[in-house]
Amino acid sequence: MTSTDEIMSCPMNSWVSCVALLLLCTYDTSVARNAKTLLELSPQEYVSSLQPGRASLVYFSREVSPGVRLFLEQLENSAGALQDYGISVVKVNCLQEDISRYCGKENTLRKAYLFRANVLLREFPTDALFDVNAIVANTLFALLFNEVKYITSLLELQNLENSLKGRSNAIFAYVPAVGTPEHRAVMEAAFVYGTAHQFVLTTEVELLKSVGHDASDPSSARLFFCHCQRVPDLSQPCRRTPMTQSLTTLNIHTHLKLMAAPLVTEVVEDPEKVSTAHLQLxxxxxxxxxxxxxxxxxxxTAEFVAWQLLGKAGVALLSRDSVDLNVLLRSNVAFKTAEEGVPIKYLVLDDTEEIIALVEDNIKGELVQEGEDEEDEDERDNNDQDIQDDPVMEAVYRDRKWELPLDLIRTLTEETFDAALMASAHTAVLFYASWEAVSLAALQSYGEVAVELKGTxxxxxxxxxxxxxxxxxxKHNVTHFPVTKLYERGAGAVTYTGMLGTAALLRFLRLSxxxxxxxxSTIEEVEEYLSGEVWADTSSCRGTSVLGLFHPGMKEAREAFVEAGKELRGCVTTGLYAEDDALVLARKYAMPLPALLLARHEDHRIDSIPLxxxxxxxxVQTIRSELLGTFPEITVENLPNYWKLEKPFLALFSDGALPPRLRAEMLRLARGKGHEAFITCWINLRNTPVxxxxxKAYFSAPPPLPLLAWLNLHASGQVFALPTSCLGWRL
Structure with a gap:
């Protein structure tokens, strides 16, 4: 008897033990199995290994590129899970001269194939098999084609329910996308229960709304048990009981066992001795x-209450005539929890609403207690390092159902790449990996940028x-991803090195x-440039504009500025004026030639700097230094610009805006002797909670604010809190 058969044959009162046995057996089997369960065969060996009726997931490999290597790692990791369902996982090593049906295909490297014996069932793009969950979910989904119906509308669901009325029940599941952990859990449950219930799957959030369920969070999967077997009349709808727990394999098994339990259990013994599936679970x-x-x-009354509490609590009908307990004569309801040692509560309740409220209040109390226990555990662990990348992955997972405006973004291939770069004056290209979380986050920002630039x-x-x-x-020197490059027709490319957010990328593209x-060519154009009027329709460019002033005879200095402008493309706008009347502007701004003028549009100020x-x-170094500012506020967005200077930070931590006197003291320090050796800055903890x-990382107890600190993280990794007397202010 297989593990699946054993589960199906377990009696209700021993189901938990059966699940534990299955998990133990699976663990023992996986330990005993060779660690490398991905079979590597030649085409001839694979053909000779085929068995009637046995399924196999096959990847035909010619060469192992970086992308293929990552896919093969996931494929190998999934081999053990698929073998538990009788599915072999095989890598067929094709010879270069092999021109057989699959080894000879041009796009073989981008596909995996599912066979039953020698019959092809399904081709999978490797993009769809991005991790173990996706591989297991999609493979089982293809094999369980008859057991799991995919639908897109409420009418399809109603027609399917009508066909099951009086005969069987349905399991209706919504998952935001195929290949997710929830999709895998549903497929694994269908593998076990597919012969007992009709499984129905959708990824359409509108269908979830149509069944009357709150779909405010489309990233959360949902599962419903449709009670159609109890409905003999086609005119009556099937009841649907939602599963309140998250969609995991174990939770789905639990929910289905609860749905299979008697609606009301009639008992004739002491309540203390009664044990049901609900108590065991x-x-x-x-x-x-x-x-x-x-x-x-x-x-x-018991049946009505049982329907309201289905999946939350069991309901039993206890006859007072069969049990000799005086307390029963003074009560009409008894409440028993699953916790051992807790006495049964005997109550007098006026109506069914009070009975339902009793159970729901008990559930809320347990959830609050669980939450407090988890908070206590988090405080004891006090280790945030284990979730370094989780915010990115969680954001991608949460937003993956939102439709991206990818119709505004051209998808390139090896054949179309060069032609695409010549089709427009400027072409931005996002190099990404479809399976990687940060790439998907970048793709979301890229889609938002496409909307902003639509029609530009x-x-x-x-x-x-x-x-x-x-x-x-x-070929384009992309060795990591995501990377965004802006190509100018007939010229080179500029690589974006800023934050992944929409605003920063949009500013880079517009500036570039x-x-x-x-x-x-005229003083009027210069004045318009310095005022920012030339960028009136492009808010992204209204930060700081740099103008180089040169006499026509200053050829070397002018050419150096042109090279610097190209280097700073995408970072700041630069202008060049080298006419005979440049001396007029030099006298106006009291600066000898050659000179730089920095128009700080937000401050309505023009600074002049000699070259x-x-x-x-x-x-380039002079302009970058001026753009950084004398006493900047450090934020998450601009920190990389200062960090790469590899200088110590003299940072003032403040809980809000700085008082004028304190700011003046810090500016005096920032402009003082030796200020070039470090960066004088401040951090507003309200704007930058990080x-x-x-x-918290460097001080055992939260220090009083404002706090002046010396951060020498590049050299010695030391952090010092300086006495407030250094600045001569009083707190």
Whole structure:
């Protein structure tokens, strides 16, 4: 007898033991099995290994590129799970000269194949098999085609329920996307219970809304037990009982066992001795106390309550006439919890609403207690390092159901890449991996940027999946992902190095599409440039504009500035004025030529800087330093710009805006002797709450604010709290 057969044959009162036995057997089997369960065969060996009726998931391999290697790791990790369902996982090593049906296909590297014996059942793009859950879920979904019906509308669900009325029940599940852990859990349950119930699957959130369920969070999977077997009349609807727990394999098994239990259990013994499936599964049991004269009415009451509490608690009908307990004569309801040693409560309740409220209040109390226990455990562990990347993955998982405007983004291949770069003056290309969480987060931001740039002349957006086209990515020096590059027709590319957010990427693309430097020919154009009016329709460019002023004879300095402008493309707008009347502007801003003018549009201020060094790298360094500011506020977005300078931080931590006197003291320090050796900055903990985590990491107790700290993380990794007397202010 197989493990599946044993589960199906377990009696109700020993189901928990059966599940434990199955898990133990599965564990023992997986330990005993060779650690490497992915079979590697030649085409001839694979053909000779085929068995009638046995399924196999096969990947035909010619060469192992970086993308293929990652897929093979996931395939190997899934082999043990699929073998538990009698499915072999095979890698067929194709010879270069092999031109057989599958080894000879051009797109073999991007597909896996599911066979039953030698009959092909399904082709899977490797993109769809991005991890173990996706591989197991999609493979079982293909094999259980008859046991699991996929639907998209309420009419389909109603027609299917009508066909089952009086005969069988249905399990209706909504999952936000195929290949998720919840999809896998539903498929594994269908593998066990598919012969007992009709499984129905959808990924349509509108259908979830149609069945009357709250769909405010489309990323949460849902499962319903449709009671159609009890409905002999086609005009009556099937009741649907939602599963309140998360969709895991064990929770689904538990829910189905509860749905299979008797609606009302009639007992004739001491309640202390009664044990039902609900109690064994940790749920409470409600006794409706009855007697011979009111038996029919009490039974109807018990059935009504049982339907309301289905999946939450069991209901039993206890006859007072059969049990000699005086307490029964003074009560009409008894309440028994699954916890050992807790006495039964005997109550007098006025109506069914009070009975239902009794159970729901008990459930709420347990949830509150569980939450408090989890908080206590988190405080004891006090270890946030284990979830470094979880916020990114969780955000992607939560938002993956939202439709991205990918119709505004061109999908590139090896054949179309070069032609696409020539189709527009500027083409942005996102190099990503379709299975990787950070890439998917970047793709979401990229889609939002596409919406913002819709209709913008001269800028087109494209994407290339490095999983499918690794050679193209390597050719363009993409060795990690995601990476965004902006290509100018007939010129080179600029690589984006900023944050993944929409605003930062949008600003980069808009700035990069502007000529750098922008050559100006009249003083009127210069004044318009410095005022920011030239960017009136492009808010992303209204930060700081840089203007280089040169006499026509300053050829070397002018050429160095042009090179610097190209280097700073995408970071800041640069303009160039090198006419005969440049001296007029030099006198106006009291600065000898050559000079830089920095128009800080947000502050309505123009700063002038002499160019003592005339090499392009020196000009770039001067402009970058000026853009950083004298006493900047550090945020999550701008921290990388300061961090890569590899200087110590003299940081003032403040709980809110700085008082004028304190700001003046810090500015005096930032402009003082030796200030070039470190970065003087401040962190507003209200704007950047992550700063509190920094203080918590380095100080045993939260220090009083404001706090002046020396952060030398690049060299010695030391953090010092400086006395407030350093600045001469009084707290």
């Amino acid at each position: 940790g749920l409470p049991l409600v006794f409706i106390l009855s007697q011979k004269e009111t038996y029919e009415a009490d039974k109807r 002349q001269g800028i087109s957006l494209a994407k290339l999946n490095c999983w499918d086209w690794p050679d193209v990515c390597l 599409s502007i000529s750098c430097p922008l050559k100006l 003592s060094e005339e090499s392009a790298p020196d000009i 700063g509190r985590g920094v203080l």
